[in-house]
Amino acid sequence: MDVAETVRSYYDASVETEWERIDNRPEFLITCRYITRYVKPGDRVLDIGGGPGRYSLWLAGMGCDVTLLDLSPENVRFAKNKAKEAGLSIQAVQGDARRADQVVEGPFDHVLLMGPLYHLLEECDRVQAVEASLRLLQPGGTHFASFISLFAxxxxxxxxxxxxxxDENEAAFCETVVRDKSFGGMAFTQAFFISQKEVLPFMARFPIQKLHLFGQEGILSPCESNIMCQSAEVVNAWLDMAEKLAEREDLLSWAEHLMYVGRKL
Structure with missing residues (x-):
C-alpha cells in the first residue's frame, strides 16, 4: 500500500475523530483568528485537505464561497452532510492535493493547504502540492500552509x-528530534514532521511573500486540557496571550502545528 492509499484509508476510518479533534481547541481557535485577518464574507476560498470540513463549514458560515478538496471520499461525504445539516452551501470534491488544479477550477481569493503537507513524505511531492495550490490562487491572494512540527x-x-x-521502536524519531532534522515515516499514519528551521527555506522557493509564521496552538498545546476547561473569560485571556506570542521564533516549538501565511506575488 503506497503512502497516499495508507493516508486515505486512515482518514476514511477516522472521520468522526478528525471532526471532533479540533472542536473548541486552541489549534482551531487561534488559526481562525489569523484567517479572519484576511478572509472576508463573499470571498472565494479553496480548502485543500479540508478533511471532514471543520474550517470549510466555519468559512461558509462567514458567508464565503467555499470549495473543499480532500483525499478521503468519506471526509468529502461527511462534509457535504454536515453542510446540509447546518443549512450551509459548500462544494466538496475528492482529489489529491498534488493535482488539485486538475480537479477544481480557480482562481480563488484564498487557498488553505492544511493537511496534505502533514503526510507527503517526499519533498518533491510537497513542492508539487504547493505549486498546484498556487496555480489556483489569484495574484495577491492569501495562501495558508500548515505543517506538523517536529516537536509535536x-x-x-x-x-x-x-x-x-x-520504546525502541521510537528511537529513530527521538534521535531525529535531538538532531533537529525533519522526520518522515509511520506515526498515527504516514506523516511528515518538519523542523521549524526548515519551514521558511522551503516556502522561499515559491512566488509568495511571507506574512506570518506562527504556532497554531501558540503556547497552549502542552497545557491545553487545563486551560480549555476554565471559564470563558479565562480561556479567552489565554487565547489572547497565545495569539500575541504565536509568532515568537523561540516559542514555536510549543505548538504542534505551524502555519505559514503568504501573499501570492
Missing amino acids: GMVYAMKFAPEILL
Missing part, C-alpha cells in the same frame, strides 16, 4: 504517552 511528537508524548521514550 514530544509534546504528544509528554501529554499522553510518556513511556514512548523507552
